[in-house]
Amino acid sequence: MTPGDILGHEPMGIVEAVGSGVTNLHVGDRVVVPFNIPCGHCFMCDQGLQSQCETTQVCDQGCGAALFGYTKLYGQVPGGQAELLRVPHAVTALLPIGVAEKLMRKTGADRLAALHMAFDLVRRGGTASTAGVYGAMTDPMPMTMFDKQVHVRMGQANVRRWVDDIMALLVDDDPLGVDTFATHHVPLSGAPAAYEMFQSKSDGAIKVVLNP
Numbered sequence: 001m002t003p004g005d006i007l008g009h010e011p012m013g014i015v016e017a018v019g020s021g022v023t024n025l026h027v028g029d030r031v032v033v034p035f036n037i038p039c040g041h042c043f044m045c046d047q048g049l050q051s052q053c054e055t056t057q058v059c060d061q062g063c064g065a066a067l068f069g070y071t072k073l074y075g076q077v078p079g080g081q082a083e084l085l086r087v088p089h090a091v092t093a094l095l096p097i098g099v100a101e102k103l104m105r106k107t108g109a110d111r112l113a114a115l116h117m118a119f120d121l122v123r124r125g126g127t128a129s130t131a132g133v134y135g136a137m138t139d140p141m142p143m144t145m146f147d148k149q150v151h152v153r154m155g156q157a158n159v160r161r162w163v164d165d166i167m168a169l170l171v172d173d174d175p176l177g178v179d180t181f182a183t184h185h186v187p188l189s190g191a192p193a194a195y196e197m198f199q200s201k202s203d204g205a206i207k208v209v210l211n212p
């Protein structure tokens, strides 16, 4: 924190004045203010990733979209714990009450144990998500993942799923070059040396075919 910072990043209130570019809000409207400040028309906003807005992201800190009432890490934008709040990009950064109430229900998963439980409960092939703000760089995951809104996927390749699409590429003039992809063909007796060569990536070894 820096002396003079004004906290408060999820305020609600009544519109006192609107800027010339604001057409969807009027003086007297009751509103809630999401914590992030999106422009509403950049690549990220168009994808529905408003927390990554390219217009307001805080590049000098390596962070996503600017937030209200936070430290310089997220742009040091004065927050809502004040008599008045200036809302940049108010067309998209403000929500009229009613729309907002449905969206403001949040759940918290701020403990590693809760995250592990989610992984236990989710069905195979399902998606586990966390909502709300959680820890720092180690609990439960690096904060960088939170800031960058990263999806984590892992698991075995669903090979059969892609076979029908890929097969045509294997039999039709070999556009992927798989016929010539192997760098070495050796007999089984040459396997130990081939493994050594592959391990050290010597002799340009990329793919070795063992001919029995």
Ligand SMILES: [Zn+2]
Binding pocket: 038, 039, 040, 041, 042, 043, 044, 045, 052, 053, 054, 055, 056
């Ligand atoms: Zn944007």
